Amino acid sequence: MSIPVEKTSKPKIHPAPDQLGFGQFFTDHMFLMEYSEAKGWHNPRITPYQPLPIDPGACVLHYGQALFEGMKAFSQKNDDVVLFRPQYNCQRLITGATRLCMQAPPADLMLEGIQALVRTDQAWVPKFQGGALYIRPTLIATEAFLGVRPSKNYLFYVILSPVGSYYKEGLNPISIWVEEKYIRAAPGGLGATKAGANYASSLLAAQEAKKKGCAQVLWLDVTHEHIEEVGTMNVFFKIDDQILTPSLNGSILAGGTRDSVIQVLKSWNLPVIERRLSLAEILEAHSQGRLQEAFGTGTAAVISPIGEFQYRDRALIVNGRAIGPLAQKLYKEFTDLQYGEKPDTRQWLMKI
Ligand SMILES: Cc1ncc(COP(=O)(O)O)c(C=O)c1O
Numbered sequence: 469m470s471i472p473v474e475k476t477s478k479p480k481i482h483p484a485p486d487q488l489g490f491g492q493f494f495t496d497h498m499f500l501m502e503y504s505e506a507k508g509w510h511n512p513r514i515t516p517y518q519p520l521p522i523d524p525g526a527c528v529l530h531y532g533q534a535l536f537e538g539m540k541a542f543s544q545k546n547d548d549v550v551l552f553r554p555q556y557n558c559q560r561l562i563t564g565a566t567r568l569c570m571q572a573p574p575a576d577l578m579l580e581g582i583q584a585l586v587r588t589d590q591a592w593v594p595k596f597q598g599g600a601l602y603i604r605p606t607l608i609a610t611e612a613f614l615g616v617r618p619s620k621n622y623l624f625y626v627i628l629s630p631v632g633s634y635y636k637e638g639l640n641p642i643s644i645w646v647e648e649k650y651i652r653a654a655p656g657g658l659g660a661t662k663a664g665a666n667y668a669s670s671l672l673a674a675q676e677a678k679k680k681g682c683a684q685v686l687w688l689d690v691t692h693e694h695i696e697e698v699g700t701m702n703v704f705f706k707i708d709d710q711i712l713t714p715s716l717n718g719s720i721l722a723g724g725t726r727d728s729v730i731q732v733l734k735s736w737n738l739p740v741i742e743r744r745l746s747l748a749e750i751l752e753a754h755s756q757g758r759l760q761e762a763f764g765t766g767t768a769a770v771i772s773p774i775g776e777f778q779y780r781d782r783a784l785i786v787n788g789r790a791i792g793p794l795a796q797k798l799y800k801e802f803t804d805l806q807y808g809e810k811p812d813t814r815q816w817l818m819k820i
Contacts (some may be wrong), residue, residue, distance in 0.1 A: 497585060500624070533619055541603075707753045
């Protein structure tokens with residue numbers, strides 16, 4: 469596929485590493501392509517970063533056919549720029565599109581567009597340890613009509629954001645609110661997809677958790693009895709030297725980091741178990757001193773130790789609010805790989 473590049477005439481000033489935070493700055497360019505029934509996917513192009521023209525009747529604005537992905541490009545110590553498991557994200561977007569009755573571009577087309585865009589804005593990939601270029605592929609329904617049915621037209625676009633740490637805590641343990649009022653997803657719903665709607669439904673709980681001093685919410689299932697995931701991360705617990713994570717039940721996002729962590733733990737011959745996990749057994753393990761560690765996994769935060777669960781009016785402290793040895797070891801494993809400190813034996817990195 470040939471991708472024409474229109475370069476910006478007004479390059480932006482690059483923010484200093486300590487200003488980056490997460491998702492606050494965007495690079496100079498974006499990738500776009502459109503879908504129509506007559507032409508299929510067409511007009512791939514890279515343009516200066518700019519607002520999108522969109523019809524006020526576009527059905528994404530009314531009926532919410534919107535999906536996105538999140539992945540990262542890293543600058544390695546030899547200055548190679550690599551993407552981490554980008555095929556995983558492209559495939560997840562395709563699976564999500566089926567659930568939302570959307571047309572998704574074929575994975576190879578998506579990947580070509582992403583690679584070309586990252587190459588164009590390569591100078592934006594942060595070079596410091598902990599920094600990365602966050603990649604946000606987005607798929608929206610653009611046909612203008614009123615009435616509930618799948619759109620016939622779509623826009624796929626990719627934007628880039630240079631990022632530092634996701635949480636202000638960095639690798640320091642975060643506090644998590646155990647949410648018993650709201651739920652994020654239910655069986656048969658959209659929970660396994662990265663539909664924008666899932667994030668809309670999560671905002672109120674997250675806002676209330678923040679007021680209680682918590683960085684994220686621990687989502688329970690529709691019965692409020694079982695553990696699902698943590699805000700924008702999957703969740704792992706170490707109990708009695710076993711590593712437990714909720715199995716993919718259709719309402720949890722199948723995180724790429726979760727999948728990678730499971731593979732790494734298995735390669736270390738550590739017992740990792742995917743199964744339905746009840747809140748009661750986590751509370752019991754904590755009260756008996758058997759909950760050794762808890763941590764979240766996700767592209768944005770990589771590995772995020774959990775130092776405390778706020779459950780009703782109690783604070784359940786995990787590992788004395790310190791980073792546990794397993795979370796620390798996993799964090800090092802992933803960052804060493806991503807920044808080129810160790811060889812990519814699993815072929816998870818793709819050079820741009
Ligand atoms: C709801 C939710 N769960 C889990 C994850 C972790 O997924 P991944 O490891 O692919 O980033 C994310 C982040 O994308 C998320 O938004």
